[in-house]
Amino acid sequence: MQLSTRHLLGIKELTPSDISLILSTAEQFKEVLQRPVKKVPSLRDVTIVNLFYENSTRTRFSFELAQKRLSADTLNFAASSSSAAKGETLLDTVNNILSMKVDMVVIRHSATGAPHFLAQHIPAAIINAGDGINEHPTQALLDAFSIQEKFGELKGRKVALIGDILHSRVAQSNIHLLNKMGAEVVVCGPPTLIPKYIQSAWNVTVSYNLKETLEWCEVANVLRIQLERQNQVLFSSLREYRLHYGINRELLDGLPKPVTIMHPGPINRGVELDSDVADSHQSIILQQVENGVAVRMAVLYLLSNRNIA
Amino acid sequence: MKTILNHTEYLTAVESLAQALLAKHPGLENTALVGVQQGGVVLGWDLVRVLRKEPGLKDLELGLLDITFYRDDFRTSILAPDRMNIPFSIEEKNVILIDDVLFTGRTIKAALDVLLDYGRPQRVELLVLADRKEHRQFPIQADYVGLTIPTTKDQKVKLVSDESGGQNLILRDS
Numbered sequence: 001m002q003l004s005t006r007h008l009l010g011i012k013e014l015t016p017s018d019i020s021l022i023l024s025t026a027e028q029f030k031e032v033l034q035r036p037v038k039k040v041p042s043l044r045d046v047t048i049v050n051l052f053y054e055n056s057t058r059t060r061f062s063f064e065l066a067q068k069r070l071s072a073d074t075l076n077f078a079a080s081s082s083s084a085a086k087g088e089t090l091l092d093t094v095n096n097i098l099s100m101k102v103d104m105v106v107i108r109h110s111a112t113g114a115p116h117f118l119a120q121h122i123p124a125a126i127i128n129a130g131d132g133i134n135e136h137p138t139q140a141l142l143d144a145f146s147i148q149e150k151f152g153e154l155k156g157r158k159v160a161l162i163g164d165i166l167h168s169r170v171a172q173s174n175i176h177l178l179n180k181m182g183a184e185v186v187v188c189g190p191p192t193l194i195p196k197y198i199q200s201a202w203n204v205t206v207s208y209n210l211k212e213t214l215e216w217c218e219v220a221n222v223l224r225i226q227l228e229r230q231n232q233v234l235f236s237s238l239r240e241y242r243l244h245y246g247i248n249r250e251l252l253d254g255l256p257k258p259v260t261i262m263h264p265g266p267i268n269r270g271v272e273l274d275s276d277v278a279d280s281h282q283s284i285i286l287q288q289v290e291n292g293v294a295v296r297m298a299v300l301y302l303l304s305n306r307n308i309a
Numbered sequence: 310m311k312t313i314l315n316h317t318e319y320l321t322a323v324e325s326l327a328q329a330l331l332a333k334h335p336g337l338e339n340t341a342l343v344g345v346q347q348g349g350v351v352l353g354w355d356l357v358r359v360l361r362k363e364p365g366l367k368d369l370e371l372g373l374l375d376i377t378f379y380r381d382d383f384r385t386s387i388l389a390p391d392r393m394n395i396p397f398s399i400e401e402k403n404v405i406l407i408d409d410v411l412f413t414g415r416t417i418k419a420a421l422d423v424l425l426d427y428g429r430p431q432r433v434e435l436l437v438l439a440d441r442k443e444h445r446q447f448p449i450q451a452d453y454v455g456l457t458i459p460t461t462k463d464q465k466v467k468l469v470s471d472e473s474g475g476q477n478l479i480l481r482d483s
Contacts, residue, residue, distance in 0.1 A: 001389035021389065028390040032378065037426035040378035301378075305387045 003302050007119045007126040010135035011176040019181060023145050025298035026291070032069065033294055043072035046103045046304050051094070052129070053079040053109040058265050058289060059129050059138070063106050066296035075102070090114060094122055104303065107131075125303045133167050139264050140173030142295040144181065146288045147219055150260060155182035160213045163223035163245060163272050164193045166234070170264045171223055179203045188213040189245060192234040210245050214252070214259055221262040222247060222272050238271050248274040258282055265289070310482075313439070313458060313466070316475035322455040323352070326436060327359040329453050330405065336365055339431075340403040343372035345420050346391035348409030348468045351476060352438055356407065370396060374406075376419040395427055404430040409468045409478075411437040411454075414447035439466055439478060 003018050011019075032040055048067050052060055060076075067074045075097070084093060094105065104125045107115050112132030119126045130136040148154055159178055165171045165187045178185045185204045187194055199206045207213045214220060225241060235241050252259065261273070261283040269275050278285060314322060334340045337360065344353025353371045361367050372395035377388050406420055417435060424433065436453040441460045458480070460466060465481045 002387055025390060028375070028377075028393060031393050035426055036428055039426070041422070042378045302387060 006303065007115070008137055008299055008303060009115050009119060009126065009128050011137045011140050011173045011180070012135065014180070016180045019141070019144070019177060022141055022295065022298050022302060023148060025302060026145050026295045029297040029301070030291065030294040032297070039069050039071060041071045042301055043067070043070040043304055047073045047075070047101060048104040048106060048300070049075040049077060049097050049102045051077045051105060051107040053084065053107070053114070054130065056108055056129070058292070059108065062289070062292040063129060063296050066293050066300055069293065070297055070300055072300070090118070091121055094118055098122055098124060104300065127299060127303065130169055132169065134169055135173045136169040137173050138292070138296055138299060139170050140177040141299070142288055142292040143174055143221060143262060143264070144177050145291045145295050146262065146284055149287070149291065150284060151218065154178065157183040157219065158217045159183050159219045159221060160186045160188055160217035161221050161223060162188045162210065162213065162247070164225050165189050165198070165223070166193045166195055167226045168223045174221060175202050175204055186213055186216060190235050190241070210247070211251065214247075214255055217259060219260045219262060220247065224264065224266065225268055225271055227268070242271050246270075246272055246274065247277050249276045252277060252282065260284055262288055311480045312477055313480050314456075314478040316471060316477055319476050319478060320355070322438060323355045324359055326438070326453055326455055327356055330436065331360070331363065334403060336363070337369065340405060341372060341397055341399055342369070342405050342407060343374050343395065343424065345406060345408040345416060346373060346375040349407045351468055352409050353407040355476065372396065374420055374423055376416060376423055379419040379422045381415060381419065398428060399424065399430045400428040401431045404433045405436050406433060407436045409437065410439045410441065410466045411435070411449070411451050412441045412444055414445050414449035417449050418447050438468070441466060
């Protein structure tokens with residue numbers, strides 16, 4: 001069993017059997033994380049650098065923990081405290097790090113395509129931890145893992161992606177993954193935050209009505225309003241956004257069946273999700289975080305052998 | 310391909326392994342059984358079926374142990390892992406590791422590494438159906454052996470199920 005690719009650049013580049021292999025391997029790693037000793041020696045001769053050109057708590061910790069649980073050696077790089085602040089280019093930075101014999105690079109960057117660029121120029125295995133508004137593949141994989149864990153399978157699931165679809169790499173990766181695995185997808189949000197041709201470009205249905213969307217779906221994956229990427233006014237105020245697209249207890253209690261709530265974090269409490277929804281038994285947000293480590297262990301494990309051919 | 314044990318002979322071997330185990334650990338007092346994926350799990354379940362007929366053992370369980378993440382040859386090819394499930398504590402227990410064939414000893418060495426990440430057993434013993442004694446690469450010996458078979462290094466010995474689902478031990482020249 002092998003992945004069809006030597007990098008994880010996006011879900012777009014994966015086959016359905018790649019996705020199944022990652023998810024089934026992650027199940028075994030989830031078991032590892034329940035053991036008294038939550039660590040295996042699989043990657044003890046592998047060195048991994050985490051290049052984070054953009055801020056992150058969850059993803060960076062999750063990758064770092066996954067690497068430590070696999071016994072890999074890790075190096076952490078934060079753009080703000082490195083030579084990137086002195087103007088060194090991405091390629092120079094990476095080549096310098098590689099000359100210290102690094103096998104894998106995990107990269108998050110605000111520029112779309114930064115991981116793809118690295119994959120063309122350097123011999124290490126590249127893992128995309130989020131590139132601009134393009135993809136965030138490990139998030140989509142852990143979302144899928146969490147849905148599968150709760151519902152048994154992905155095929156035929158009704159999943160709604162709600163909120164800022166336009167700026168969301170999480171949404172894009174999720175759409176590709178759910179399409180490939182045979183789930184039905186509705187994207188819901190204000191018209192200004194949904195790309196114009198999304199319905200014809202990808203196999204999704206667009207809805208501007210939150211209540212109808214929630215009545216239809218089994219899982220609502222609620223996305224963060226990306227305050228840092230709003231350089232033009234796409235909705236008039238957070239208060240108005242909350243009024244039309246915020247999910248609250250009253251709304252959920254009025255639905256014919258319970259909907260499972262997911263969120264990639266960090267949550268803007270009281271904007272896209274109210275606290276009593278985010279912290280309720282319907283929410284699997286913290287399970288998503290827990291599953292993230294197992295899924296990233298699976299990705300690192302499955303990509304680790306190609307350099308030592 | 311040569312059949313070393315047909316299904317009937319296999320069941321007889323399992324029966325006598327069960328008796329040997331009971332002779333050393335009467336009533337399986339403070340003893341836990343753990344099969345190594347995949348052949349050891351098959352053998353383990355057949356052994357458990359026999360042992361469950363003994364008084365007080367009708368709820369006897371089998372732990373499943375997978376060594377994929379602990380292999381020393383892992384980087385030459387990536388293997389998809391099997392299920393790992395040890396549903397009981399092994400702390401201060403006599404653990405019986407079960408495998409179908411003992412060959413180089415590397416699998417058992419890795420299995421011991423896995424086992425110790427689950428706790429500190431009081432004692433670990435090894436039970437195997439077939440011992441290919443002359444090919445050991447590690448100082449590992451079995452405590453309970455079904456049969457010892459002379460083989461050459463390139464041959465393969467494994468458990469395969471026939472059409473009716475019964476196990477046969479076969480030897481293949483590769």
